[in-house]
Amino acid sequence: MYLGYSVTKSGYVFIPMAFGMMMFAQIGGRLVGRFPGNYIIALGMFWAAFIMFLFSGLDIKWSFWHISGLLFLLAAGLGAGLPALTQAATSRVPLQEVGQASSVLALARNIAGAFGTAIFATILTNSVYTNLINIQRYSAVNTTVASTLQTVAGLMEVKANIAAYGTVFTVASVITFIGGCAALFVTDQKRTDVPLGHVEEKQAIEL
Numbered sequence: 372m373y374l375g376y377s378v379t380k381s382g383y384v385f386i387p388m389a390f391g392m393m394m395f396a397q398i399g400g401r402l403v404g405r406f407p408g409n410y411i412i413a414l415g416m417f418w419a420a421f422i423m424f425l426f427s428g429l430d431i432k433w434s435f436w437h438i439s440g441l442l443f444l445l446a447a448g449l450g451a452g453l454p455a456l457t458q459a460a461t462s463r464v465p466l467q468e469v470g471q472a473s474s475v476l477a478l479a480r481n482i483a484g485a486f487g488t489a490i491f492a493t494i495l496t497n498s499v500y501t502n503l504i505n506i507q508r509y510s511a512v513n514t515t516v517a518s519t520l521q522t523v524a525g526l527m528e529v530k531a532n533i534a535a536y537g538t539v540f541t542v543a544s545v546i547t548f549i550g551g552c553a554a555l556f557v558t559d560q561k562r563t564d565v566p567l568g569h570v571e572e573k574q575a576i577e578l
Contacts, residue, residue, distance in 0.1 A: 380435070387439045391446030399451035408455035409557040415452025416551030419445055423544035427537045431529065452554075459557050491539050498535035506531055 376384070402411050422445040457476065464472045506527045512520060 376435075384435065384439050385442060387443035388446040391443040392450040395447045395450035396453055400454040402451070403455050403458050408459050409555050411455040412452040412459070412554040412557060413551045415448040415450075415455075416547050416554055418448030418451075420448075420544045420547035420551060422448065423540050423547060426540040427544065429533060429536050429540065431533055456554075456557075491543065494542060495535050495539050498538040499531050502531035502534045503527060 399411060399415065422441055425441060426445075457473070460476045461469050461472045510523075510527065512523050514520065
Protein backbone atom coordinates (compact mmCIF):
# COMPACT_ATOMS: atom_id res chain seq x y z
CA MET A 372 0.00 0.00 0.00
CA TYR A 373 2.70 2.48 1.02
CA LEU A 374 4.85 1.55 -1.98
CA GLY A 375 2.04 2.40 -4.36
CA TYR A 376 1.88 -1.10 -5.88
CA SER A 377 -1.29 -2.32 -7.53
CA VAL A 378 -2.90 -5.58 -6.43
CA THR A 379 -1.36 -7.36 -9.41
CA LYS A 380 2.13 -5.99 -8.80
CA SER A 381 1.86 -6.89 -5.11
CA GLY A 382 1.18 -10.47 -6.18
CA TYR A 383 4.20 -10.43 -8.49
CA VAL A 384 6.42 -9.58 -5.52
CA PHE A 385 5.68 -13.00 -3.99
CA ILE A 386 6.24 -15.06 -7.15
CA PRO A 387 10.01 -15.43 -6.50
CA MET A 388 9.18 -16.66 -3.00
CA ALA A 389 6.96 -19.40 -4.42
CA PHE A 390 9.68 -20.48 -6.84
CA GLY A 391 12.21 -20.40 -4.02
CA MET A 392 10.08 -22.72 -1.88
CA MET A 393 9.67 -25.21 -4.71
CA MET A 394 13.32 -25.10 -5.73
CA PHE A 395 14.92 -25.38 -2.32
CA ALA A 396 12.41 -27.94 -1.05
CA GLN A 397 13.77 -30.21 -3.79
CA ILE A 398 17.33 -29.46 -2.72
CA GLY A 399 16.48 -30.03 0.93
CA GLY A 400 14.85 -33.35 0.05
CA ARG A 401 18.03 -34.51 -1.65
CA LEU A 402 20.07 -33.55 1.40
CA VAL A 403 17.91 -35.67 3.71
CA GLY A 404 19.77 -38.91 4.36
CA ARG A 405 23.13 -37.46 3.41
CA PHE A 406 23.38 -35.11 6.36
CA PRO A 407 21.79 -35.13 9.83
CA GLY A 408 18.24 -33.80 9.56
CA ASN A 409 18.52 -31.57 12.60
CA TYR A 410 21.44 -29.70 11.03
CA ILE A 411 19.50 -29.14 7.81
CA ILE A 412 16.46 -27.83 9.69
CA ALA A 413 18.57 -25.60 11.95
CA LEU A 414 20.60 -24.20 9.06
CA GLY A 415 17.43 -23.37 7.14
CA MET A 416 15.88 -21.63 10.13
CA PHE A 417 19.05 -19.69 10.95
CA TRP A 418 19.18 -18.50 7.35
CA ALA A 419 15.49 -17.53 7.44
CA ALA A 420 16.07 -15.67 10.73
CA PHE A 421 18.92 -13.72 9.13
CA ILE A 422 16.77 -12.69 6.15
CA MET A 423 13.95 -11.66 8.49
CA PHE A 424 16.43 -9.54 10.40
CA LEU A 425 17.36 -7.84 7.12
CA PHE A 426 13.65 -7.16 6.59
CA SER A 427 13.60 -5.30 9.91
CA GLY A 428 15.30 -2.45 8.07
CA LEU A 429 12.34 -2.18 5.69
CA ASP A 430 12.20 1.20 4.00
CA ILE A 431 9.72 2.82 1.66
CA LYS A 432 12.59 3.42 -0.78
CA TRP A 433 13.17 -0.30 -1.31
CA SER A 434 12.68 -1.37 -4.91
CA PHE A 435 10.52 -4.17 -6.25
CA TRP A 436 13.54 -6.40 -6.90
CA HIS A 437 15.01 -5.70 -3.48
CA ILE A 438 11.89 -6.96 -1.73
CA SER A 439 11.25 -9.90 -4.06
CA GLY A 440 14.92 -10.94 -3.85
CA LEU A 441 14.83 -11.03 -0.07
CA LEU A 442 11.60 -13.03 -0.19
CA PHE A 443 13.30 -15.53 -2.50
CA LEU A 444 16.19 -15.88 -0.05
CA LEU A 445 13.73 -16.27 2.83
CA ALA A 446 11.99 -19.08 0.95
CA ALA A 447 15.37 -20.73 0.40
CA GLY A 448 15.86 -21.24 4.13
CA LEU A 449 12.30 -22.29 4.84
CA GLY A 450 12.07 -24.63 1.84
CA ALA A 451 15.38 -26.35 2.52
CA GLY A 452 14.38 -27.29 6.05
CA LEU A 453 10.84 -28.52 5.40
CA PRO A 454 11.68 -31.99 3.96
CA ALA A 455 13.99 -32.78 6.88
CA LEU A 456 11.37 -31.58 9.34
CA THR A 457 8.70 -33.77 7.73
CA GLN A 458 11.09 -36.72 7.77
CA ALA A 459 11.81 -36.22 11.46
CA ALA A 460 8.10 -35.99 12.26
CA THR A 461 7.11 -39.15 10.37
CA SER A 462 10.15 -41.39 10.86
CA ARG A 463 9.06 -42.65 14.28
CA VAL A 464 5.62 -43.95 13.29
CA PRO A 465 4.79 -47.25 11.58
CA LEU A 466 4.78 -47.09 7.81
CA GLN A 467 1.01 -47.64 7.57
CA GLU A 468 0.45 -44.60 9.81
CA VAL A 469 2.68 -42.17 7.90
CA GLY A 470 -0.36 -40.63 6.19
CA GLN A 471 -1.99 -39.88 9.52
CA ALA A 472 1.24 -38.45 10.91
CA SER A 473 1.60 -36.18 7.87
CA SER A 474 -1.98 -34.99 8.33
CA VAL A 475 -1.35 -34.18 11.99
CA LEU A 476 1.80 -32.31 10.99
CA ALA A 477 -0.11 -30.29 8.40
CA LEU A 478 -2.83 -29.54 10.97
CA ALA A 479 -0.22 -28.35 13.47
CA ARG A 480 1.29 -26.06 10.83
CA ASN A 481 -2.10 -24.59 9.97
CA ILE A 482 -2.95 -23.97 13.62
CA ALA A 483 0.47 -22.42 14.24
CA GLY A 484 -0.01 -20.23 11.17
CA ALA A 485 -3.38 -19.00 12.43
CA PHE A 486 -2.00 -18.22 15.89
CA GLY A 487 1.11 -16.63 14.37
CA THR A 488 -0.97 -14.38 12.14
CA ALA A 489 -3.06 -13.23 15.09
CA ILE A 490 -0.03 -12.64 17.33
CA PHE A 491 1.95 -10.70 14.75
CA ALA A 492 -1.10 -8.69 13.72
CA THR A 493 -1.47 -7.67 17.37
CA ILE A 494 2.21 -6.75 17.58
CA LEU A 495 1.88 -4.73 14.37
CA THR A 496 -1.18 -2.82 15.60
CA ASN A 497 0.35 -2.02 18.98
CA SER A 498 3.64 -0.98 17.35
CA VAL A 499 1.88 1.38 14.94
CA TYR A 500 0.06 3.04 17.84
CA THR A 501 3.22 3.33 19.95
CA ASN A 502 5.35 4.61 17.07
CA LEU A 503 2.77 7.18 16.08
CA ILE A 504 2.62 8.55 19.63
CA ASN A 505 6.42 8.76 19.83
CA ILE A 506 6.70 10.46 16.44
CA GLN A 507 4.08 13.03 17.35
CA ARG A 508 5.67 13.61 20.75
CA TYR A 509 9.06 14.50 19.28
CA SER A 510 7.84 16.37 16.22
CA ALA A 511 7.19 20.08 15.86
CA VAL A 512 5.17 21.51 12.97
CA ASN A 513 5.48 25.28 12.67
CA THR A 514 2.60 25.95 10.32
CA THR A 515 -1.12 26.50 10.38
CA VAL A 516 -1.77 25.64 6.72
CA ALA A 517 -4.38 22.88 6.67
CA SER A 518 -2.97 21.11 3.61
CA THR A 519 0.54 21.02 5.10
CA LEU A 520 -0.75 19.70 8.41
CA GLN A 521 -2.63 16.97 6.56
CA THR A 522 0.49 16.03 4.62
CA VAL A 523 2.57 15.91 7.78
CA ALA A 524 0.00 13.72 9.50
CA GLY A 525 0.05 11.33 6.55
CA LEU A 526 3.85 11.14 6.61
CA MET A 527 3.79 10.42 10.33
CA GLU A 528 1.36 7.58 9.75
CA VAL A 529 3.54 6.10 6.99
CA LYS A 530 6.63 6.32 9.19
CA ALA A 531 4.82 4.68 12.10
CA ASN A 532 3.59 1.81 9.93
CA ILE A 533 6.97 1.16 8.30
CA ALA A 534 8.69 1.14 11.70
CA ALA A 535 6.00 -1.24 13.01
CA TYR A 536 6.72 -3.73 10.25
CA GLY A 537 10.38 -3.52 11.22
CA THR A 538 9.42 -4.46 14.77
CA VAL A 539 7.38 -7.42 13.54
CA PHE A 540 10.27 -8.74 11.45
CA THR A 541 12.67 -8.29 14.37
CA VAL A 542 10.43 -10.34 16.66
CA ALA A 543 9.94 -12.95 13.92
CA SER A 544 13.70 -13.25 13.40
CA VAL A 545 14.27 -13.81 17.12
CA ILE A 546 11.56 -16.48 17.29
CA THR A 547 12.90 -18.19 14.16
CA PHE A 548 16.43 -18.15 15.58
CA ILE A 549 15.17 -19.78 18.79
CA GLY A 550 13.39 -22.35 16.63
CA GLY A 551 16.67 -23.04 14.84
CA CYS A 552 18.38 -23.64 18.17
CA ALA A 553 15.58 -26.00 19.19
CA ALA A 554 15.91 -27.82 15.85
CA LEU A 555 19.42 -28.90 16.81
CA PHE A 556 17.82 -31.24 19.35
CA VAL A 557 15.46 -32.83 16.83
CA THR A 558 16.19 -36.51 16.23
CA ASP A 559 15.03 -38.81 13.50
CA GLN A 560 15.64 -42.43 12.79
CA LYS A 561 16.16 -44.49 9.69
CA ARG A 562 13.04 -46.37 8.72
CA THR A 563 13.55 -50.11 9.05
CA ASP A 564 10.02 -51.27 8.34
CA VAL A 565 8.90 -52.11 4.80
CA PRO A 566 5.49 -52.03 3.12
CA LEU A 567 3.10 -54.86 4.03
CA GLY A 568 3.17 -56.24 0.48
CA HIS A 569 6.94 -56.54 0.61
CA VAL A 570 6.74 -58.40 3.92
CA GLU A 571 4.26 -60.94 2.52
CA GLU A 572 6.43 -61.38 -0.58
CA LYS A 573 9.51 -61.98 1.58
CA GLN A 574 7.64 -64.56 3.69
CA ALA A 575 6.44 -66.36 0.56
CA ILE A 576 10.01 -66.58 -0.76
CA GLU A 577 11.23 -68.00 2.54
CA LEU A 578 8.54 -70.67 2.45
